[in-house]
């Protein structure tokens with residue numbers, strides 16, 4: 001039995017292609033999912049990057065996801081059709097703080113339709129609003145997102161590659177939908193705040209309610225009243 005074989009048989013492999021404007025966070029999303037890392041520094045993807053990640057779906061089904069991270073500048077280029085060809089899933093990614101990145105998804109989707117119009121099976125298309133840690137800077141209304149999904153039968157996702165919020169859930173739901181596996185509510189809730197190692201983390205919007213108080217240094221003459229150290233650190237929570 002080879003490494004990729006389990007007792008239930010060989011792994012399923014799925015090709016997922018990640019498309020969208022430059023800087024919307026495609027590479028960050030792929031690296032958050034596949035490597036559980038995030039880099040603040042922007043490094044433009046030239047052409048294509050490629051990630052592999054194995055996940056287990058309900059029923060002990062091993063699935064290897066090939067994530068094709070396509071550079072935002074490839075639109076209009078000769079290679080884009082080739083990258084899209086044969087995909088079982090397409091992630092159309094935009095930045096919720098950048099209207100243009102949402103509007104331009106129409107162009108990205110037109111390329112997908114052109115490449116796949118003669119395919120026997122159509123890829124599943126997922127609309128992914130990224131950077132939800134920047135909710136206070138949102139410029140793309142949720143309504144607009146939902147309407148675009150309904151009009152085109154896309155699955156709908158909101159994520160933050162920075163915090164990891166809903167990233168694993170997004171890829172898990174896409175893989176499950178492609179394979180016709182239904183995730184129950186408990187499985188989805190578990191995945192929302194789960195990283196790819198299976199550990200839970202504290203989501204960003206909860207972290208925002210925790211503030212670290214300043215270090216308080218008491219004056220020397222006051223030390224007798226504070227008979228331990230002269231520094232204190234406090235963590236307090238706000239409701």
Ligand SMILES: Nc1nc2c(ncn2[C@@H]2O[C@H](COP(=O)(O)OP(=O)(O)OP(=O)(O)O)[C@@H](O)[C@H]2O)c(=O)[nH]1
Pocket residue numbers: 020021022023024025026027028029039040041042043044045046070071072073130131132133134159160161162163
């Ligand atoms: N606050 C925040 N910043 C993010 C998030 N995702 C990505 N970024 C930042 O956005 C910038 C662009 O991210 P990339 O992942 O390189 O964007 P890309 O879509 O791959 O860009 P191209 O390679 O040009 O196609 C980087 O500075 C990231 O740190 C997020 O969820 N929240």
